């Protein structure tokens with residue numbers, strides 16, 4: 036009898052794991068969810084319950100075991116039986132041509148087929164599978180010995196824990212953080228007063244070196260595979276190898292290309308130099324590989340790198356400009372950030388006139404003064420940053436800058452709390468903080484109140500109309516028209532936008548409240564778990580810790596936030612005004628674009644990409660970064676690039692921006 040029950044549980048566990056693995060693959064690798072989050076969570080919890088009841092059924096490669104329980108004290112060393120080599124570099128087309136000539140000479144051929152891949156800027160890793168089961172993940176180390184980071188690699192959802200085929204194989208690739216998540220991570224770190232990552236590569240490396248896999252799990256790491264280590268496969272070309280990896284459900288970069296001539300290689304390199312800004316991740320070049328594997332073998336390797344491949348490196352985009360002034364900003368958490376005002380320059384596709392200097396330690400470290408001539412770049416291709424000062428160009432007239440010890444907004448003393456890099460104003464009634472809180476509340480990802488930007492928020496505060504976010508819901512158009520330069524039409528529009536925001540789901544409200552450490556994702560998890568604001572307000576730290584992916588830092592911050600008397604007052608006013616404080620259970624259905632998958636290519640005139648994406652998502656649709664058979668519409672903007680060609684070849688419906696707008700209504 037008991038045995039029978041155990042057998043049933045075992046079968047159920049196998050079925051659940053397979054199903055969850057499949058959903059995970061479609062969500063994280065294909066970017067095409069098959070089911071909604073709630074359904075996934077339900078199956079996940081079911082599996083967890085059975086595993087708790089039958090501990091002997093727990094398997095390290097169960098989807099429930101992605102995030103290891105205990106931090107490690109150190110990483111073990113692992114040996115790479117097939118060394119993880121580096122690549123030689125070519126820094127210009129001439130050097131690339133020299134590589135081609137060497138290959139031609141050594142191969143004795145007149146022309147060679149190449150395979151081009153993007154060189155994503157991250158960290159090389161190796162993953163070993165034994166009969167289809169992930170058994171080890173490692174860093175490259177010195178190429179011969181690396182560190183065993185299996186626990187951290189398992190937290191990356193794109194890493195399959197189990198393959199469909201029972202192959203024994205070692206695969207290699209690059210772990211990275213995309214541009215958007217890099218910017219978000221650094222913004223959070225700045226707010227928390229933690230040191231910033233200089234680039235996405237450092238962020239990825241730092242994340243993989245966390246001894247506590249629970250911390251690694253919080254980092255938005257991704258992966259592209261590009262090669263093999265130890266293996267017994269019979270393949271003939273590099274291009275087949277990547278197709279094979281894709282087939283066995285590894286994430287493989289779709290922007291790869293077979294180049295039948297060297298001219299095609301140059302064309303690919305130039306194309307991506309122009310278009311690299313459109314990618315979601317940072318690349319620092321192109322990897323050019325001889326495509327035929329038997330020729331690779333014939334060419335062989337030196338001690339450090341293969342003769343059959345080269346990294347063609349793009350020059351880093353840098354500009355020289357002058358620091359005209361240094362100002363400080365007070366953020367919504369009171370963090371005081373020095374900002375350099377620059378002589379405007381064009382850099383990586385936009386005009387840059389400000390660069391955050393982050394904190395006083397960084398200012399000191401880089402020895403930055405007002406009037407300095409500096410070299411700037413964009414970290415993660417997004418955030419303007421000062422790389423260094425050109426000291427030789429100093430004239431003696433430069434002025435040093437000292438961080439204010441009084442808050443520039445309210446005059447309170449600023450302090451540096453232990454362990455923090457940020458200097459903070461701790462006055463909860465500081466005007467700058469209050470204004471920033473309103474700006475955040477109204478922002479698109481939060482309550483999405485159109486027409487309520489920094490200037491309006493400041494004016495509302497200065498005229499004593501809005502001191503906290505709840506005051507917004509008591510504004511009347513007739514009060515607004517009395518403000519300088521506010522026309523009747525915009526006053527009415529703003530009141531309407533505020534009214535509309537009342538029906539937002541709880542997740543948006545929670546994110547908008549600006550509770551420390553509660554980003555968009557935590558807000559969604561909390562809203563889904565507790566369903567109503569009142570349930571959340573009453574929750575204890577222990578109850579909060581029951582929520583999947585909510586750790587002690589967030590749990591404590593939430594409890595502290597709701598214990599503040601000023602919070603209670605704000606919430607009461609919000610509720611009284613009729614602001615929705617519930618999360619719709621069951622997700623959005625019946626949206627105009629339910630289940631439709633959009634891909635955007637090229638520039639749009641009326642929206643930013645972010646805006647267009649949320650318009651789609653608000654209507655139940657989804658936006659994917661790459662074209663596949665599952666794509667419903669490709670929206671072709673100006674200069675649409677390679678995605679358009681792919682969509683055409685797959686017969687996907689291609690629509691203009693105007694047609695896209697029509698679909699929204």
Ligand code: IVH
Nearest residue numbers: 120121122152153154155158159209261322
């Ligand atoms: S192939 C023997 N392909 O670039 C071949 N490397 O110094 C070795 N990288 O350590 C690497 N994208 O971290 C290869 N598509 C790609 C790559 C790539 C990024 C990194 C990798 C390697 C470094 C080369």
